[in-house]
Amino acid sequence: MNNIFKMFFEEEIPKYIQISNHIKKLIDNKKINDGEKLPTIRELSKILEVNNVTIVNAYKKLKSDGYAFQKVGSGTYAKRKDLISVFNREYSKTLKSILTEDLDKIIDFTGETNTEMYFPIKEFKNVINKVLDRDGANALIMKEPFGYEELRRTINKELWGGKLDLDNIIIVSGAQQGIDIAVKAIVNINDNVVVEKPTYGGAISVFKWRRANIFELEIKEDGIDLEEFEEILKKNKISCFYTMSYFHNPTGVSYSYEKKLKLLALARKYDFYIIEDDYLSELIYDDGIIHEPLKELDKYERVIYVKSFSKVFLPGIRLGYMIIPNSFIESMQNSKINTDFATSSLMQRALELYIKEGFWKEHIQYQCKEYKTKYELMKNLIEEKLFDKVTYLDPKGGLYFYIKLKNKEVKSKELFYKLKKKNVYITPGIIFFRDSKNGDYFFRISFSQVNKEKIIKGINLIKEELI
Incomplete structure (x- = not known):
């Protein structure tokens, strides 16, 4: 097998890119099988007569381009992208x-969203009319880059019991934008991140775009195995962990209270942040499940909370919000401005009144x-x-x-x-x-x-x- 890795290098192109491209061709042409283990860094560096760092960078590029995946403690494996x-x-x-x-x-x-038969069109139509009567043209033209202040104040009061500062709340155009803003602020190129396996593809796409190294941990009946997680943390500097703590997509798993506390303790001990994607936590059908997101338990400012209103309310309004730690207020506010200057003013005002008047609950x-x-x-x-x-x-x-x-x-x-x-x-x-x-x-x-x-x-x- 060693012979298939032999190659001639061109001076103009960095060696690690040439090696990565060569291995991609071998995978595409089925000379390396899908799931086949690639040579160790030391083995391939000897075969190609290059240093170990060059092979490390080549494997990182293969992973970021979707042609390889890593098994913790086992090595790097080929993945046929198609x-x-x-x-x-x-x-x-x-x-x-x-x-x-x-x-x-x-x-x-x-389907992953609320069906139209459950949308309260009459109440929402009346709320919109009230907003237009009250605010006039301002309801359509006012722009507040971090979100309509009254909506942020109402979210704080009605959904979080007034525990938050308004600066910690940013209104976003859905959960995907919230994840994107969070990742831009805390993940740099070649940073290590951990995700559940399986998980939401949109989050994986953002991490790949940031060219992060992605570790996967299989999800169990009450969340990931924290002992396995800690083994990764001991060997690697992790920037963040992405999770859906309630009714995980696609498995439906919810984290136990004990596991949430241990997860927060690990975040503090190993200095990483948790992006909590609150997917469907309102839809609880069993009295044994208590609505208590990680953010609710977060004493160490380690959780970036992302919530979309689209899944349980109306997909078309494209609204959600983030709760961010004090240390990231400036960077995430800047990221929001760079992503888009403002989210729909009319929909924000309508949602604020809808929540305030008790229709949301x-x-x-x-x-x-x-x-x-x-x-x-x-x-x-x-x-x-x-x-x-x-x-x-x-x-x-x-x-x-x-x-x-x-x-x-x-x-x-x-x-x-x-x-x-x-x-x-x-x-x-x-x-x-x-x-x-x-x-x-x-x-x-x-x-x-x-x-x-x-x-x-x-x-x-x-x-x-x-x-």
Whole structure:
């Protein structure tokens, strides 16, 4: 195998880039198999007669370009990029096509947001009219780069009990922008970051754009294994850890109270920050789960909290907020200004009044009641119809179930194509992993965009394909 790595160097191009490009070609041409272990840094430096630092930089570039992944304590492994990216593009195209189809004829188990039937259009329309009557043109033209001050004040009072300073709250255009702002402020090129495995692809994209080194930790029933995490922390300087502490996407896992406290203690001990993406924490269906985000427990100023209103309110308003530690106020405010100067003034004012007048809490209570009914129906059907074909972890909240196939002869991507022919759409696990092999036997089904009749029909069709 050593012979395939032999190459001639060009003077004009840095050696580490030439080595990286050469290995990419070997992976693309299948001379190096997907998942095959690459030579150690010392081995390859001897083969190519270059120093160790050159190979380190070459492997870092391979990882940042998506052609390699690292296993802690094991080494660097090849990854054929097209295995994931081609299907991801196809899946994305499929989701877009759903929007143009007759929705009555399809069963969409891919949804991640509130369905229109649960949106309180009458109340929100009245709130907008009140804002326009009260503020006139200012509701449309006023720009406040860090967010409408009354909205920040209302978020602080109504959602956080007045514990925060307004300077610590920034209004953003959804969670993705919040993650981007946070990462720009705390992660530099070649910094080390830790994420859950699997995780939200949008966060991975931001870390890759910053050319960070990404460590993955498999998520367990109550969060990542903190002993494994600490082993990474002992050997590597970590800048941040990205997490969804409630109803993790896609697994539905919520962190235990004890694990949250230990995680915060580790952040203080090893001097890293936690980006907490509060995804769906309002949608709790079990009295045993207490709503207490990491930020609520954060005594050490280690948590950057990101919250979107899109998932549980209205996707179209594109609003969310961040709570940032004092040490990052200036850098994240600057990052927000550089990203966009202001978020929609009218929507901010309408949301502020909607929360202040108590509609927000009423809306969440209503949604919890409605979604709990569908959650219980889907859970019962999975246990009744699919019990011998799959396993799953009961999320006890959120909008979806994460399913593992028992039969290793069936892969979730194949199941996706079979169900698509029957107008049933699921989300294969490959979407949430950097390495496609890890997602082969998982898929996610959401109940947010389907009624009870479609849930019943959809689960029965899944059963037919798994027989």
